[in-house]
Amino acid sequence: MQKVVVSGPGKLMLFGEHAVVYGRPCIVTTVNHRLFVSVEKISEAAMRGQAQNERFSLPLNSLVIENIPKKLKFLAVTVALFAKRYPFAGGVKIYTRSQFSPLYGFGSSSAVTCAAAKALFELFEVPYEENSLFEFCFEVVTRIEGLRSGFDIAAAIYGATLFYVANPRKIEILPVTDLPMIVGYTGIKADTPSLIAQVGRLKAQKSEFVEKVFSNIETITRSARLALEEMNWEKAGALMNQNHEELKTLEISSEKLDTLVMAAQSAGAWGAKLSGAGGGDCMVALVSREKRQSVIEAIEKNGGQVIDTVINVDGVMVESNDTSHFARTALAM
Numbered sequence: 001m002q003k004v005v006v007s008g009p010g011k012l013m014l015f016g017e018h019a020v021v022y023g024r025p026c027i028v029t030t031v032n033h034r035l036f037v038s039v040e041k042i043s044e045a046a047m048r049g050q051a052q053n054e055r056f057s058l059p060l061n062s063l064v065i066e067n068i069p070k071k072l073k074f075l076a077v078t079v080a081l082f083a084k085r086y087p088f089a090g091g092v093k094i095y096t097r098s099q100f101s102p103l104y105g106f107g108s109s110s111a112v113t114c115a116a117a118k119a120l121f122e123l124f125e126v127p128y129e130e131n132s133l134f135e136f137c138f139e140v141v142t143r144i145e146g147l148r149s150g151f152d153i154a155a156a157i158y159g160a161t162l163f164y165v166a167n168p169r170k171i172e173i174l175p176v177t178d179l180p181m182i183v184g185y186t187g188i189k190a191d192t193p194s195l196i197a198q199v200g201r202l203k204a205q206k207s208e209f210v211e212k213v214f215s216n217i218e219t220i221t222r223s224a225r226l227a228l229e230e231m232n233w234e235k236a237g238a239l240m241n242q243n244h245e246e247l248k249t250l251e252i253s254s255e256k257l258d259t260l261v262m263a264a265q266s267a268g269a270w271g272a273k274l275s276g277a278g279g280g281d282c283m284v285a286l287v288s289r290e291k292r293q294s295v296i297e298a299i300e301k302n303g304g305q306v307i308d309t310v311i312n313v314d315g316v317m318v319e320s321n322d323t324s325h326f327a328r329t330a331l332a333m
């Protein structure tokens with residue numbers, strides 16, 4: 001095999017962000033916006049190709065985190081770690097194409113890491129399982145970003161909607177098939193590592209308070225699991241509202257997020273909350289069919305961009321090892 005194309009899904013955090021970094025559970029779902037990575041063997045000992053509209057050509061032995069341009073970090077560290085663990089002759093040509101903007105907070109870093117890693121394991125015929133792929137990708141992400149829970153890696157690899165605990169690791173697929181959800185983008189890019197660090201500082205100053213907030217978030221997340229399994233959207237919505245209030249006390253929400261959340265709530269959503277690290281990115285709302293249009297209008301009127309989203313999709317998958325297919329699906333986007 002000379003070439004493999006793998007796609008990975010984006011994700012949305014539904015419950016439990018930040019608390020999950022400290023061992024509490026979270027619920028994450030995958031979205032139908034995918035990122036495609038094509039990896040091809042080349043004879044030259046280099047990693048070259050194109051990602052996020054930027055061409056690159058880097059000798060394999062130069063892939064040291066500090067030297068790598070920001071846009072290429074996740075790809076390059078994935079290749080470097082793979083080459084170190086499973087040395088191969090020559091190099092790789094890599095192209096990426098995404099169906100979603102890296103600004104949304106849909107997890108483009110985890111999607112590109114997991115898709116590239118799976119492509120490399122496939123291309124060089126190194127045996128792997130979902131679990132070993134997870135450990136490999138988690139190492140890539142934590143080498144670059146430090147403290148992370150790995151929930152986004154789990155989502156990209158396993159797909160579907162997951163109940164996730166980082167330590168000891170627990171990944172359970174929830175029987176959720178549909179969620180009447182609306183996703184609103186704030187137009188502001190969040191910086192996840194600095195928001196995690198901000199919560200870390202608050203925790204160092206007010207440990208008891210933050211632990212109490214994490215406990216409340218854990219209770220909310222566990223109740224939300226039952227509500228989602230029972231398809232009790234009214235209950236799940238009320239829990240979203242509560243989760244948002246808890247996150248506000250951690251000081252990671254923003255004026256724009258609060259405005260969009262309140263707009264959705266006032267327009268009749270069952271519930272709404274920020275999704276992810278906070279600071280920007282997206283908010284999510286659970287909404288009945290009758291209220292859907294008014295919630296969409298309320299979010300848009302308040303400066304949010306509604307992103308058409310289907311949840312609960314497959315994790316990383318081999319799309320093809322054929323050039324023309326990549327040209328049709330990925331390059332055409």
Ligand code: MEV
Binds near residue numbers: 017151192
């Ligand atoms: C970021 O989308 C979610 C956080 O909980 C970070 C993580 O779990 O790695 C803030």
